[in-house]
Amino acid sequence: MMKYNKITSEILAELVAIAGPNNVLSDCDRMEHYSHDETSVEEYGHMPEAVVTAESTEQIAAIMKLASRNLIPVTPRGAGSGLSGGAIPLYGGIVLSVEKMNKVLEIDEKNLTVTAEAGIITNELNEQLVSQGLFFAGYPMSLETCFLGGNIAENAGGGKAVKYGVTGRYVLGLEVVTPQGQILSLGGKVTKDVSGYDLKQLYIGSEGTLGIITKATIRLLGLPKAKSDLLVPFKTAQEAIDVVPLIMKAGIIPTSIEFMDRTSIEMSCSYLNETLPLEGVGAMLLLELDGNNENQVEQDMISVGDLCEANGAMEVYIAEDKNTQERIWSVRRNIAEALKVYSPVQSLEDVVVPINSIALVLPELTRLSEKYGVTIPCYGHAGDGNLHATVVKDPETSQERWHEIEEQLLSELYAFIVGELGGKISGEHGIGLKRKKYLSELMSADEYALSCSLKKAFDPLMIMNPGKILVEEI
């Protein structure tokens, strides 16, 4: 039973008093942008009653106090590049955007950390670090648009996770505003810490349901001196994916092993006006190797290339200059966008399985594709066991029929991933709105109940990004 209050003109005036008139929106036209993320608007979009683009942590704290007093739901928002509906204001209320909190506050070269506000674009953060020879290694593929705060809220993974791990590994400190409007400063610049419960770690990946991340201190690494990329075509998708666990077991740790099936590559190339040699190609692997020792990187590159050739690779293309590397990675990075253009109604999936089981995912996708008569292009972070199967709606299928198909197909896919392969339904996109029904079905009742207790301990009024992760309501 929903019992949230509506935003009255008095509350709107209070928001203006807190954040200033330029930071409060309430007209539908300007709020439309804040009604959705990168999931389908038709399926998941919902209008807020007000949007506040806060300029400081203190403003956010004041807004949360106001929302608590008045029982108004608050949905935090980063770049809106999320893929599970996490930033959508399901119950209206306030969308609290951190887009104006986008400053780098400190680059500490002596401790190898950077402290920045949550609204900085990930790529801009890394650009500011290049001249110091440093970088934040835990960034996701959407680095050109996504915000640091969103990466942390989702515990995003990305192109370099095979070697460097995901966002969470690099978060040393967090500033967070609680649902009650308290400002917490968690962690710091220390690399080890067992001084009490690790609330910082709990906030990482909690999808804005326990509080709003306002600042973060990130551990930096030195930029590797050598880098090499391999593009490796195979006749079939299965042959390509079969090689992945072989590479992982060969004692080499690549920076990334990306998988792209033919449809994904074709769509992205056509979207980018790019050409790649595709005759007879069923899928490609894109591998990156990096390190500080050029010879070592070269040696590893040869070993990986040989391994691919011994296991069905049609060719091994090596990209050692920056331009070619950027061209190839651009194809990979733009697949999601290209597939959206190709088919705006779709379900972009994010299943993750133990690495040795990754080859078993493709036959199941083929089976489901045939059973439901839908196309399922597939690509993703194969080296992490993490695949972005994209279930695509045929233009002639009705919206109603599509919903049935989507629900049944995902239920079957998730049951297979979790039940048969010991995998998880999301590796990096999160549960959000999109997967909460499935999570409630697939998670053990005890873990689910404990997750609900945890949420209530942090947010007893249930005003903080309600309707995400868990199905429980106020």
Place this chain on the structure above:
Amino acid sequence: MMKYNKITSEILAELVAIAGPNNVLSDCDRMEHYSHDETSVEEYGHMPEAVVTAESTEQIAAIMKLASRNLIPVTPRGAGSGLSGGAIPLYGGIVLSVEKMNKVLEIDEKNLTVTAEAGIITNELNEQLVSQGLFFAGYPMSLETCFLGGNIAENAGGGKAVKYGVTGRYVLGLEVVTPQGQILSLGGKVTKDVSGYDLKQLYIGSEGTLGIITKATIRLLGLPKAKSDLLVPFKTAQEAIDVVPLIMKAGIIPTSIEFMDRTSIEMSCSYLNETLPLEGVGAMLLLELDGNNENQVEQDMISVGDLCEANGAMEVYIAEDKNTQERIWSVRRNIAEALKVYSPVQSLEDVVVPINSIALVLPELTRLSEKYGVTIPCYGHAGDGNLHATVVKDPETSQERWHEIEEQLLSELYAFIVGELGGKISGEHGIGLKRKKYLSELMSADEYALSCSLKKAFDPLMIMNPGKILVEEI
């Protein structure tokens, strides 16, 4: 107000029915061993009313249900090698030992994981992995005695943390029994997972206050092919510690950078009947470098050696053969034990600071040592900013006076570490019983209150290892 019930003969009979007569102790003589950990018995020891050495997760679940029904406190226990009183049954009740749950359940070479019961000794786990060329990299210095479950409960760090990070980084899956006796299976064999709140991560480092860890799935790495150790004496402790941040900024990531002051080395050498060249030596650094490329390790070793020599090192000893390496590391590993023999009443500290501030810790220790007239030998994981200052009671100081000194000195030290250097009071030993008063004073009131809410959400009856981390009682 303590309101726990006592263990009656009926409850004892139920414990015997659950775990078998050989697994339930209630006579004081045999329970004495379970009344303390590696902190001082006089100061922190407390007798349990019963000790159960469970043989299965199901037995532990049944015991937690029994304890919940009867409001009996339960204190989980690993090897008892903890250094903050975490395994001490402050309120009596049941000590639940996992010492008989010590099996390796599965070595999965294809997914590079091992699954084992919580009671396995860390070193035995690694010994079982050697023949596969694999290892668990997140282990602590007490690896010869400590249990896997305890490492996870404390999020232990250790000798290799500079390069490899602490225990938590390697925990992919956990089986946990909740205070209510539910069995949770968290995580799995996947390397990325954002499917709901990360309860697994929250259990890591929660010191047995949220549940009992019964099994873990650990991510393994390939054993590095090359390894080299450097022992580097300096005239003064300050000169040695000053070099540490310089090494960390030189673009080389050593496996470990350990610091040992003269007293620590002398005590350990005398304890082990070992000799090291100590003429004019004020402190030593012990550095390890490893990798798969022998030339690279060699090169890095030379760079680090040169850097030390350019910054006041008296000598650089290189230990490349296994025997010499083991001898040196044995001196480092046995410092804690040796200092205990030298002075059984002491406070073994574990402060951690940002790496660039580590040089500032020593002058403060000297100041406190002079102010309070106590000796403070110091050693530890300098490369992590983590130092084990050991405040030692003089034999002629009375126990009462010692308590005053300890409390005042620690208050001053912690205030400096947290307030002046942005550090934390424990990097790896945890809060337990020993530091809970200080945590309650140094943590922000809001974070502290949230930590209490979290504890209550998991353990509403407050029966799970009560009196640890937080000062709040039932």
